[in-house]
Amino acid sequence: MSPAAVSVVIPTYNRAHLLEKTLASIERQTLARGAIDVVVVDDGSSDDTKAVVTSFERTLALKYVYQADLGFRVARARNLGIKLAEGDVCVFIDAGVVLDPGCLTAHLDAHRRREEPLALIGYVLGFSQDTQNAAALQRLVVTHANEAIFDALARQPEHLDPREPVYRDCDDDLAALPAPWVLFWTCHVSVGRAALLDVGGFDEHYASWGCEDVDLGLALFEAGVRFELCRGARAFHYPHPKSREENVRSSAANRRYLHSKYGLRATELLLTERCMTINRVLSGEMAETRGALSAK
Numbered sequence: 001m002s003p004a005a006v007s008v009v010i011p012t013y014n015r016a017h018l019l020e021k022t023l024a025s026i027e028r029q030t031l032a033r034g035a036i037d038v039v040v041v042d043d044g045s046s047d048d049t050k051a052v053v054t055s056f057e058r059t060l061a062l063k064y065v066y067q068a069d070l071g072f073r074v075a076r077a078r079n080l081g082i083k084l085a086e087g088d089v090c091v092f093i094d095a096g097v098v099l100d101p102g103c104l105t106a107h108l109d110a111h112r113r114r115e116e117p118l119a120l121i122g123y124v125l126g127f128s129q130d131t132q133n134a135a136a137l138q139r140l141v142v143t144h145a146n147e148a149i150f151d152a153l154a155r156q157p158e159h160l161d162p163r164e165p166v167y168r169d170c171d172d173d174l175a176a177l178p179a180p181w182v183l184f185w186t187c188h189v190s191v192g193r194a195a196l197l198d199v200g201g202f203d204e205h206y207a208s209w210g211c212e213d214v215d216l217g218l219a220l221f222e223a224g225v226r227f228e229l230c231r232g233a234r235a236f237h238y239p240h241p242k243s244r245e246e247n248v249r250s251s252a253a254n255r256r257y258l259h260s261k262y263g264l265r266a267t268e269l270l271l272t273e274r275c276m277t278i279n280r281v282l283s284g285e286m287a288e289t290r291g292a293l294s295a296k
Contacts (some may be wrong), residue, residue: 005035006036007084010092011074020055021096029099035104037061038061039063041080060121060291065081090193091190093235102232109232117195128234137239144200153236174227182278200214208250
């Protein structure tokens with residue numbers, strides 16, 4: 001192991017107040033401080049993002065990289081993070097994702113348990129594509145201490161990870177799914193750095209919100225990387241303004257590009273289906289095919 005076993009890569013853009021909450025949660029990790037390094041890649045912010053990062057330099061091993069605001073370049077930002085990472089495991093999170101104190105330990109332990117490369121999906125409480133639950137989530141955040149918020153959110157079905165129905169369908173065995181990569185959302189995942197370098201990192205063609213993470217997930221899947229869910233690696237997604245409609249519009253061209261790149265039945269489904277339904281559709285189609293073959 002290198003001196004830093006885990007590198008946390010955080011791309012950010014004009015979310016200094018959310019980044020502060022994320023970095024504070026990394027300060028509270030039970031994993032030894034010397035085992036963690038943090039790379040913040042600033043995609044051209046005009047707020048006080050750099051000052052926020054500077055305020056944590058005494059307590060965290062931090063690298064700060066600024067790239068000019070030339071549009072949405074989160075794929076390039078994460079690739080810069082991979083390049084600068086010192087750890088054998090890269091944990092990708094977004095600004096505003098707050099980690100449970102045992103989160104990074106859970107990531108590292110899961111990777112160390114297996115010799116084969118892993119794409120590990122962390123559990124994200126309070127995540128949604130719109131602001132429907134934002135007010136209720138905000139009330140919970142302000143009325144619970146840092147560590148208590150995770151259990152409080154886990155007790156309320158509306159704040160569970162939105163991928164929970166898929167997890168239950170497969171009994172948490174993501175390796176049994178035909179397309180586990182559609183669940184690979186970089187708001188909270190981890191991958192061995194060597195596997196990331198082997199597939200060339202993120203495709204920097206993506207220049208608007210959406211699909212750059214599932215594209216990487218598919219590249220890892222095709223390279224034979226095993227997908228696992230790590231419920232012990234918990235985080236919550238701090239509420240902030242967002243628009244489902246805008247995100248759908250933004251990702252439409254990216255979905256078309258993804259399908260043109262891979263040409264798979266799963267990427268075709270992604271043009272019209274939500275990520276949470278694709279594995280069920282694929283499994284149903286595979287069962288029909290098997291039934292037809294056995295009837296011959």
